[in-house]
Amino acid sequence: MEVLHVSAECYPVAKVGGLGDVVGALPKYQQRQGWIAKVVMPCYRTRFLIEHEFELVHQGGLWLGPTWYHFNVIREKHNLLGFDLYLLEIPGLIEGDQVYGCFNDLERFTAFQIGVMEWLNSWRHHPDVVHCHDHHTGLIPFMMNYCYKYDYLRQIPTVFTIHNAQYQGQFGWDKAYYLPAYDPWKAGMLDWNHLINPMAAAVKCSWRVTTVSPHYLDELCTSAAGLEALFRQERHKASGILNGIDTETWNPATDPRIMHHYDVQTVREGKAANKTDICRRFQLDETKPLFVFIGRLVYEKGADLLPDAVARSLYESQYALNFIFLGSGDPHMEWLLRQSEYHHHTNCKSYIGYDENLSHQLYAAADFLLMPSRIEPCGLNQMYAMRYGTIPIVRAVGGLYDTVIDIGDPGGYGLRFLQPSVWDITHAISRAMELYQHPQQMLELQQHIMQLDFSWDKSAQEYLHLYAQLKP
Ligand SMILES: Nc1ncnc2c1ncn2[C@@H]1O[C@H](COP(=O)(O)OP(=O)(O)O[C@H]2O[C@H](CO)[C@@H](O)[C@H](O)[C@H]2O)[C@@H](O)[C@H]1O
Structure with a gap:
């Protein structure tokens, strides 16, 4: 054939x-x-x-x-x-x-x-x-x-x-x-x-x-x-x-683009070391949970909702979390994310541009990946994130619905929300913050998602x- x-x-x-x-x-x-x-x-x-x-x-x-x-x-x-x-x-x-x-x-x-x-x-x-x-x-x-x-x-x-x-x-x-x-x-x-x-x-x-x-x-x-x-x-x-996903290119145990390699057994130490590096580079406090967004900055991806969700989450949590955004696309959305960084520079950073190396490093360093997509035919980022032990927070749409089960449901391992709205994103982030308070549960989830089979x-x-x- x-x-x-x-x-x-x-x-x-x-x-x-x-x-x-x-x-x-x-x-x-x-x-x-x-x-x-x-x-x-x-x-x-x-x-x-x-x-x-x-x-x-x-x-x-x-x-x-x-x-x-x-x-x-x-x-x-x-x-x-x-x-x-x-x-x-x-x-x-x-x-x-x-x-x-x-x-x-x-x-x-x-x-x-x-x-x-x-x-x-x-x-x-x-x-x-x-x-x-x-x-x-x-x-x-x-x-x-x-x-x-x-x-x-x-x-x-x-x-x-x-x-x-x-x-x-x-x-x-x-x-x-x-x-x-x-x-x-x-x-x-x-x-x-x-x-x-x-x-x-x-x-x-x-x-x-x-x-x-x-x-x-x-x-x-x-x-x-x-x-x-x-x-x-x-x-x-x-x-x-x-x-x-290509499990050879996307493998935290061998990925040449990340500084500290790790596998299911060493995920805690490996992710912590990668997080320290990234937080130093972006001048963020590494003791706080790190949320990242990676993707094209377009309406479908819900990137325009992030600045308000960031402001609200920071206010509600009293600045107890950090964000990094990596993306490029619509100039207005790029400007919005830059503004977000300007207003909350101690907790929120953005890299406007396309950087394959940085994307791998962020999957390895982050605690949570945000995907507030309005439309998502499949989505690969949530699968890459899981391969790197990063818990996905996704809107239940398209392929995100097919690949992420909410921790509230039997066998669940991620966080899902229904509406592409600031309120729903903020609520999901607060659930993630709650989860972050339980390191053992976090570790078990990380080990579980790293072993899910999303290979081709x-x-x-x-x-x-x-x-x-x-x-x-
Ligand atoms: N600024 C940046 N720097 C570095 N890397 C970046 C980047 N912006 C995006 N990427 C990378 O580009 C890829 C994006 O893949 P997605 O599947 O999320 O989106 P896309 O909408 O392009 O694809 C469409 O096709 C794919 C494949 O079928 C579907 O999964 C998806 O739902 C559909 O919208 C990932 O590898 C991500 O890491």
Whole structure:
């Protein structure tokens, strides 16, 4: 069985968020389970490209409307990631190390998808499945089905995984000429609300659709940024497969990014040593419980609620706790967090920016991780936190609902709250403070969550079952 993953991100080549983590790990686990897994992504000029050796495997050309682009496909030479990694270079269009947010994202990602189609069309054999991730690859299932040029690829099963349905990549019909000629009777497959919507097109045209947690799939049927009716309609071919985590990259016993390694037996001392380091760096009192938030600063993640929750919790607890925020994104939210630090500088610190090393160090040092998400398709941070013995405080939504059980419920090991509101977050923090007063109970919980199995093995198996059902 051979699967080709198509994605805009793949760790450690280029990562903006959780999509990169998943596409960097799932193929590796699939490969270990005896399949052939390959990844193709755009060739950004990241450090990975500069520091590793690549070989040219294909040269071709593509039309983006009236414009002709030459493209190359290069392969990483030494199989460093545990699977074949292909980068699609389009000189003059995909330049620089930026993944998203260029003025011409539409052209970059549409050309990337057409390039993938052209390359696939030239293969002498077929992959058994083409697995696309999120809207940047959402036009591929449509092109495989309805573009005359790619008739040869129609029999290949396609799977589309939704990591975040908030971003759909819509654009106007005036840009329809970017696509290679397609059956005009099928134009409706591209349309949602009078726009070309790659996310909707992928849901309609893929053989199977998956979401990154079962609960998120249920939520999409009632709340999907305008696509609810579509999800209800296509529910029969959709399933929720919970993400795993790469337990080799994320292992407190070996993680090269953290200062003090530890395991289940040494978690108390190990976390204390990491906490001391971090608290010294951020000039915080290490005897107080440490709460951290790590993530993209966007409305979905509820980051805007944090400043008020911090102020209230500090006031109620008489400044008996500390916060560190690591994130970047919406400038207004960045400003809010900076203001929070300014007003409560003895107890609250923020690092505005992206820092992979610091994120690992915070998972290792913190007592609690806050995730007040309004929307969370799966969430990886809570699983990383648990692997590092950090107790998650999460809003019961999407994958957070599927992965964290409240300590008040049988078998529980985390803290859950219902509403994305300052009041609910503050209440959850006060429950955590109460727990912190009982070191033995904390230790038992830490040891328990470190042993929970969130590895990819089970989920990779579920994808295998799914692929096996797809017979051309
Ligand atoms: N400033 C920063 N510095 C360092 N590291 C940072 C960082 N900001 C974020 N990260 C890292 O980026 C990743 C974020 O992953 P998430 O799953 O939480 O979110 P994201 O919303 O990007 O992913 C989407 O896709 C994933 C994968 O399917 C789903 O889990 C998720 O719910 C969905 O929203 C984690 O590895 C985190 O440590």
